[in-house]
Amino acid sequence: MTAMARTAPPRTAGPTMPGSGRRGSGHRRRSVKPWNQRLAPYLFVLPNMLIFGLFVIYPAINNFNISLYDSGNGRDFTYVGGSNYQEMLSESEFWSAARHTVIFAVCFVTLTTVVSIGLALLLNQKIKGRAFFRTVFFLPVVISPVVVGLIWGWIFERKNGLLNSLLGGAGLGQPGWLVNSTLAMAVVIFVGLWLHVGFYILIVLAGLQGIDSTYYEAARMDGASGWQQLRLITLPLLRPTTMVVVILSLINGFQAFDYIWTLTGGGPVGGTTLMVQYIYEHAFQSPVQYGAAAAAAVVLFCAVFALTVINYLYNQRKESA
């Protein structure tokens, strides 16, 4: 089988639609496709989709259903139609959480994309200690987010934290990292980046490996500088990878919760309270408003879903253009 892989005709990495080959073969075979080929895809997706259905999709639909009910304590339900949504949209806390979520997500996605591509480019060079650096940057990814929040919160503490002890020792003052809303948001974004960027570096590194080296050889023959190679070859060809990074970090950004909870608890004064925490507090802190929490979850889901679809369609158009 591997021999077959070697002799397979090379696919050109030009702007062909990647699905074209498949579509061709599908078309050719449609009329004579044997039953086992028609059935196979369903059997392949079945086990995964079954678990999906039971533990993700059905509960998600159920969640939407709950958002239309008033839940006395999470178990006695009265149908109230859209009033959970109405009430939520009139709450200033909701809008504050929504605003903070957008700020956080935009900064997080931008920084994650830029930093992960930048670092991956550095790590993709022939340098000494490459394996060491890769390991180091990936290390935070394996640490539990709850622990990450605890440790950073303790380092950023104003009076006794490590950072301010160092800054104070150097005569640079002791900013209230977690006391000032703007600084706290910056800290939360920084810690998010610290925690997740290794994951994205890995994805970009893999993407970089996929770029055919003949492009660079040709470019060098034409006398292109390193910068020109980066701008004209690497970045454009990396676009599909970039899109994966953007989509996944967007989702990551909108879901940020556990490490923020242990880092700032959403404070100071709600300055880092994001949507998931807002939902969590409604669902599990007294007074329990499970219906309201479900409504907020639906809104969050729709927002992220819409963004993802827009991103996806935009990229698809760009690619096929």
Place this chain on the structure above:
Amino acid sequence: MSLTALRGSRGARDTRGTRRWTSIGDGPTPTAGRVLTYAVLIGLSIVVLAPVVWAVLSSFKSQSELAQTPPAPLPSSLRTENYTGALSSFDFALYLRNSVIVTVGATLLTVVINTMCAYGLAKYNFRGRNLLFLIVLGTIMIPLQLIFIPVYQMAAQLGLVNSLWGLIIPPAATPTGVFLLRQYMLTIPDELIAAARIDGAGEFRIFTRIVVPLSGAAIAVVTIFSVMWRWNDFLWPLIISQDQSKYTLPVALAQFNSQLVAPFNYILAMSVVSMLPVVIIFLVLQRHIVRGIASTGLK
């Protein structure tokens, strides 16, 4: 469908029979750039490592040492009291065993069903494919925190509560895994599969003999992520495992935070304990993992 991170030229590279690192700015590199590269990498490495090292060092400190201002960089002695004090109060071996069973079991299941599903979505043209893919994409966005009451109800109805199966099965169908694998599989040339069919290979055989070996790198990625996710999982095991005999490590460790008066030196020691196994696994495997992924190319 061109949602593809993975376009490119496996074939082209393979025909030349050599694998090479593609690198930016190859050739005559100015030394100033080199120096800057190292400066950036070393500087950032310190930022990344500092909190971890600091936490490990401090986990040996006593409560009064921790409260010192300014903090001393090194503990006065390697006192293991925090560790022995914290660990002696529970059955570490049991929780470790549960964690290992759950992590290994869930990861195996995840890899098998995710790979199958991704293959179905990537390489077949069937009615409902686009809908299913959109559903996968959509479900990436649903954090468990938001829907776990309905999920719990489902688990309870199926009798999965308070068993390790309940920790293994429900989170196994990770949409992120399917998404990554599908993106990767799109790059496997259809001609390979067509040729195998002509040779008379069955559909399942094509999957196990051609697609799986060619997707090794992507499968490796999903494997590591699954291990990490399941190992660090907290909320779900917390709700599902009710008897202490079913606790995983993170849940057992969280009991230290449960007390109204939890001493921070213990919490630090426990954080280090929870980090250690997965960091060690990663350090042992990292050569294979990182190089494997990058050189085989998750494009």
Place this chain on the structure above:
Amino acid sequence: MRSARISLTVTVTAAAITLLASSCAPGSSSDGGDTKQADDKKLTYLYFTDGPDEQATRDLIDEFEKKTGAKVNLQIVPFDNLEQRLQARLSGNNAPDVARLTDITPFRTDLLDLNKFQKGALNGKFLKGADSYITGKSGELLAVPSDLTMNGPLINVDQFKKAGVPLPDPKQPWTWDDMVKDAKKVQAANKTQNAIAMDVSGHRFSTMLSQYGTDFFDKTGKKPGLDTGKATAAVKRFAELNASGTMPKDLWLQAGTKYKAANEIFLAQQTPVYLSGNWQVSAFAKDAKFTWAAAPNPCQKTCGGFPGGKFMASFKQSKHQKLAAEFIAFMNSKASQEKLAKDANFLPTRKDLISSGVKYPKRDADMQTFLDDVKRTPQTAYASAYSPAFGATADASVKELAKVLAGDSSPKEAVEAIRAEAQKALKDAQ
């Protein structure tokens, strides 16, 4: 291959049936108290621990098991996640038989009427203040107060001595002015970062409100009771103390909306006075590297502290209701409660134990200081603490106080916001 496909088809069909079978309406259909009872003598006890109470509880469970032949499975969960877990289990129709709770409000409709099984042993045996809280709409006994907590100051005796400041007299409580003045003197003499620290908790702040002569709710616990003038004075004092560095402002702002204790500041000897409660006694007995003592609560308009506590309850979903009630009765018998109180430095909730008093083997003087404050605490404080809307209002007060400390709102605005939240929480709790 074929049989694999057939079995898959069966699985799909089974899954589809499951999906259809689970009804469209959210939630499960837990119906009243008619849960089918099981014959086995097995109980699950959902528990969170403050530390030393765990061993005492295990000892008592052993005793109960020997006496009745039952098997009790103690399930300890982190306090932070107790409510969450219980919500999930109740919604999955999978409740524990007995639970230890700090707030029964979210679960009122799920709780078992203990009078059905143990009226003689439990009804009317506990302190009066909690009665309206633990009594259901038609007179059911929904829970039993299993231990009482009393908020109060703890002081660093070494630091007081070094500063030459006399210790407060437990029998003649000091005033807020005295306490602040003394604490500042000790702070100056010992160069500590703060003079007074309070846990980030609406419950702890309620102590100050009560001392300033007002509470979240009135003496029935069912109407808002916050007096704008008195409460504003308290919030203003609190804000000033934080702004001047007498109290650690950062602590409140850095905690967000989660509970944060100031015990580390006290243990690090960075504050001579720590406003917390009796549950710190056994922990400090172990961890403090200096001499410390419980001090009387400061008086302003009124004296005394603020009560709190834990409850034991069973659920209508329980399949072992009779045994669960028996277990609760056993754990809260005079002998059991006395053992728990002694081993864990808890305060008793039984009328007979309160009147006979408990002699503590460890830190008895400190416990007596708290017990003295129990007697000085006004009835409205109990009514407020045991109001069904207390939890939500206390959470809101933490948020509002943080706003004042951050300079985002004035004390008066904060008091109005807390009052409005109290009103809303009462409505929600109906």
